[in-house]
Amino acid sequence: MESKFQFPFRTLPEALFAAPADKCFATMWKCEDDVESVTFGEFTRLALRQAEYLRSQDVKLGDTVIILMPQDIPLMAAFVGAMILGAVPAILAYPNFKIEPTKYSFGLSGVSDNLKARLIVVDQRFPEELLKHIRVEGSARIVRYGENDSPVTIPDIDRSVEPSRLAFIQHSAGTTGLQKGVALSHAAVLAHIANLAEEIHLCPEDRIYSWLPLYHDMGLIACFILPLVCHVPVVMQAPTDWVMQPATMLELIQTYKCSLAWVPNFTLQHLARKVRPEDRPSFDLSSLRALINCSEPVRASSMDEFLAAFQNCQLNTNALQSCYAMAETVFAVTHSDIVGAGPRRIWIDGNAFRNQKCAIPVPSDTPGAICTVSSGRCLPDTQIRIVSPEGMELTPGCVGEIVIRSATMLDGYYNRPDLTAATLRDGWYWSGDLGFVLDGELYVVGRKKDLIIVAGANIHPQDVEEIVSAHPSIYDGRVVAFGQYNANIGTEEIVVIAEVRDEGDLQKTNRIERELRTAITSELGIGIGTIYLKPLRWIVKSSAGKPARSTTREKLLSEQPELQFRGKIS
Amino acid sequence: MTAIAKKQMIEYILHDVIRRPRTEIDENTALVSSGLIDSLALVDILVKLEDLTNLRIPAGKVNAQNMDTIESMFSTAQRVGKPKN
Numbered sequence: 104m105e106s107k108f109q110f111p112f113r114t115l116p117e118a119l120f121a122a123p124a125d126k127c128f129a130t131m132w133k134c135e136d137d138v139e140s141v142t143f144g145e146f147t148r149l150a151l152r153q154a155e156y157l158r159s160q161d162v163k164l165g166d167t168v169i170i171l172m173p174q175d176i177p178l179m180a181a182f183v184g185a186m187i188l189g190a191v192p193a194i195l196a197y198p199n200f201k202i203e204p205t206k207y208s209f210g211l212s213g214v215s216d217n218l219k220a221r222l223i224v225v226d227q228r229f230p231e232e233l234l235k236h237i238r239v240e241g242s243a244r245i246v247r248y249g250e251n252d253s254p255v256t257i258p259d260i261d262r263s264v265e266p267s268r269l270a271f272i273q274h275s276a277g278t279t280g281l282q283k284g285v286a287l288s289h290a291a292v293l294a295h296i297a298n299l300a301e302e303i304h305l306c307p308e309d310r311i312y313s314w315l316p317l318y319h320d321m322g323l324i325a326c327f328i329l330p331l332v333c334h335v336p337v338v339m340q341a342p343t344d345w346v347m348q349p350a351t352m353l354e355l356i357q358t359y360k361c362s363l364a365w366v367p368n369f370t371l372q373h374l375a376r377k378v379r380p381e382d383r384p385s386f387d388l389s390s391l392r393a394l395i396n397c398s399e400p401v402r403a404s405s406m407d408e409f410l411a412a413f414q415n416c417q418l419n420t421n422a423l424q425s426c427y428a429m430a431e432t433v434f435a436v437t438h439s440d441i442v443g444a445g446p447r448r449i450w451i452d453g454n455a456f457r458n459q460k461c462a463i464p465v466p467s468d469t470p471g472a473i474c475t476v477s478s479g480r481c482l483p484d485t486q487i488r489i490v491s492p493e494g495m496e497l498t499p500g501c502v503g504e505i506v507i508r509s510a511t512m513l514d515g516y517y518n519r520p521d522l523t524a525a526t527l528r529d530g531w532y533w534s535g536d537l538g539f540v541l542d543g544e545l546y547v548v549g550r551k552k553d554l555i556i557v558a559g560a561n562i563h564p565q566d567v568e569e570i571v572s573a574h575p576s577i578y579d580g581r582v583v584a585f586g587q588y589n590a591n592i593g594t595e596e597i598v599v600i601a602e603v604r605d606e607g608d609l610q611k612t613n614r615i616e617r618e619l620r621t622a623i624t625s626e627l628g629i630g631i632g633t634i635y636l637k638p639l640r641w642i643v644k645s646s647a648g649k650p651a652r653s654t655t656r657e658k659l660l661s662e663q664p665e666l667q668f669r670g671k672i673s
Numbered sequence: 674m675t676a677i678a679k680k681q682m683i684e685y686i687l688h689d690v691i692r693r694p695r696t697e698i699d700e701n702t703a704l705v706s707s708g709l710i711d712s713l714a715l716v717d718i719l720v721k722l723e724d725l726t727n728l729r730i731p732a733g734k735v736n737a738q739n740m741d742t743i744e745s746m747f748s749t750a751q752r753v754g755k756p757k758n
Contacts, residue, residue: 134733200738201706340733347715347740348732377716558713592713613695620708630711633693 153184372593555586596632728754
């Protein structure tokens with residue numbers, strides 16, 4: 104299908120220079136008396152000043168620049184400034200106060216080394232005690248974000264930045280040093296934005312709302328690059344501000360008449376449960392034409408809870424939409440029909456799903472039926488196949504690994520040939536996600552890999568297990584971590600099972616648990632669910648002598664069946 | 674007055690947020706940075722804080738770090754809170 108969106112520019116900076124100067128671009132809302140807005144013209148000047156500054160720091164064409172700044176307009180300006188020079192920026196998560204300095208610096212050194220970064224740009228308030236710990240190898244230097252007020256003009260289009268050159272690196276799953284960098288060219292990003300804009304029927308009157316972090320593909324592509332290229336405004340707030348006061352999202356959508364927003368599934372539930380009932384009727388959400396559920400498995404129960412809670416807020420009946428997306432394909436793979444009635448739901452036979460790994464549609468009132476929500480159809484220039492563990496393509500309705508090919512896919516992970524070889528074969532990307540296709544629509548049901556998705560953040564169980572293993576009271580290597588969906592919060596939480604060296608320690612679980620929580624939070628920056636301390640030889644081992652994650656998980660769930668129903672009863 | 678409110682906050686966090694037996698906290702226990710509570714739970718604590726102090730705490734004026742201990746959340750409430758009308 105030929106895209107309706109034909110851009111008259113070849114690179115992302117050219118897209119910015121072509122924008123209407125007086126149109127509003129980004130609004131950063133921090134609180135009611137701290138709101139900053141810039142037009143495309145003002146943002147262009149900020150980005151050009153950043154380009155000048157980076158040039159003065161000896162950044163050149165093709166250099167990698169890591170940006171470590173809080174969610175705000177200067178971060179966006181530094182990102183585009185680097186691209187104007189033909190350098191390749193990568194945004195990393197800003198350290199939060201939970202992070203332990205030495206661990207953080209170790210992770211940062213790893214990423215910086217892997218990216219062969221020329222420069223690491225941090226903001227003026229970046230904690231000095233963290234900077235002291237950071238040792239970067241090779242040619243990288245750390246500078247604080249600087250501004251100069253020298254007048255700038257839009258340069259003649261620099262033809263040395265060819266569309267086939269890398270535009271930026273976005274990170275896929277992973278914590279600290281284990282992140283996988285996906286490097287994307289200007290041409291790939293622009294081609295994907297054209298397809299995405301067409302898929303969502305983007306028009307100049309649209310306005311995007313976002314609380315999403317810019318170091319995540321959904322925040323970066325849908326809520327920064329898409330508005331930049333298509334010249335539509337975006338209203339943003341920082342993730343932590345939204346989490347603590349969720350109603351602010353609805354206030355901003357109403358005040359700014361936002362029409363589009365992307366959120367991970369747990370957002371719907373967080374809003375439904377945490378916005379006070381007495382506050383709900385006051386919101387007018389009629390401007391919102393699509394609230395797109397993306398980057399976590401889409402759950403019917405969360406969508407229903409949201410719709411019930413906000414039924415008196417003039418919400419469009421088809422406002423809730425769904426999308427399957429990943430950094431590796433720039434962003435979206437499939438999308439629900441945005442002008443249709445909303446994502447299709449089907450009920451499938453529970454036994455056939457568990458035992459035969461196939462989806463057989465049944466009436467919704469069938470005992471044991473499982474409700475699954477469609478993630479829609481493929482975007483233009485994108486194909487998916489469902490493949491068995493043996494590599495055979497499966498027929499519709501069979502559950503297997505989702506394998507993807509798209510015109511805007513990654514060529515490989517940046518400087519990680521090992522990861523590239525494991526996931527890219529014959530031009531197809533092996534996602535590790537499990538799903539099935541029915542009537543041309545994709546239903547995502549789980550993961551082949553043991554990845555845990557906590558509120559949209561991807562966590563490797565190995566990272567958690569390693570930290571727990573390091574505790575002196577825990578038997579090294581006898582630890583299992585997995586994700587368990589908690590319907591109370593609408594996302595997964597991390598469950599840890601660990602064997603203690605000395606059974607006497609089972610009397611001191613309170614102290615050990617507390618130390619483990621501190622260790623995990625300070626290293627990974629996330630909280631965890633329940634910790635189960637067990638006597639020696641409780642964990643089930645595989646034939647290779649390693650803890651068997653899924654069998655151990657089954658054992659725990661059979662002992663503690665209530666874990667499976669967390670949040671469903673009450 | 675504040676001392677009673679802080680005691681009530683300790684009770685609330687233990688019984689309604691942490692909900693794990695054998696946990697003890699006081700006014701100066703690190704809550705978020707120690708992993709005892711998840712930042713998603715801060716929204717409930719913030720509502721409780723508004724109730725206990727009878728102050729309205731404006732969005733964006735308080736961050737997770739301000740809420741890490743009961744001591745600091747009460748002093749933050751005094752600093753940024755506005756009387757409820």
